[in-house]
Amino acid sequence: MRDKTEQIIKAALDVFIKKGFQVATTQEIAKEAEVAEITLYRKFSTKQNLFITAVKTVIEKQFNSHVKKLAKAENTEEFLSGIIYNRLEVLSKNASLVKMLLSESLMGNLAEEINLSTLIFSSLKNGLDIHFDMLNKNVDTAFIARQLGGIFLSFIILPIEQPFHELDESGKEEVVKKYVKSLVIE
Structure with missing residues (x-):
């Protein structure tokens, strides 16, 4: 059954x-x-x-994992690298599903419980809150979550030479490093 x-x-x-x-x-x-x-x-x-x-089956398996675990990293650069690497890998492997969900969302066809952009934003913000609370840093986590969301969205909808999940390890690390550097957190 x-x-x-x-x-x-x-x-x-x-x-x-x-x-x-x-x-x-x-x-x-x-x-x-x-x-x-x-x-x-x-x-x-x-x-x-x-x-x-x-x-929901896919979201629970693919999109809601890792952020809270990564949030416990004491080094912010390491934490952001982990989030960016994980999310780009998952989104890249599921690009067709992500594009369909974004399209359905823009047409107003998705229930709030499966609205991908809301779920990704909430997941990121929660992880960022945990991380920066642990470090006793007052940071606008909603703003950073939006920046990260923009990175992820651009990787899905804008043309790229090669999907993230098809890059070799050094290529992935180079992409992640560039994105982490673009996030200035003080």
Whole structure:
């Protein structure tokens, strides 16, 4: 039973990424998942519920990890490097999903619980708050979170020669170092 649910979620993500939420149909998702359409409705009741479940599954696995752990670093440069590296890697590997979520968000089709830009901003701000509170530094963490968000967004929507996750390790470190230097925190 769990395998069918995972099979449906994977198929749903594939179809939603290709077509977007509005255009995708449960019939296409069922065909992609190799299950009867009624099975989708038994497990998720609506296309919206399936979409939310599929997106939350990815967000929980990919986007909400690491920040709090990284926030405990005593060195701010090390902390920012870790966040930038992790987020660029995750966003780069999931670029199709991220683009679809941004598109759906701009069209007003996303529930707040899966609004990617809000989730990324909140996650970053929380991690920054933890880090700078630990260091007893009074820093505008919302501003830094917005700067980081701009870095991540630019890496997804602006043309690049090679996706971050395809760079070799030294290439990744060079990109991260440039971005960390661009964040002046006093």
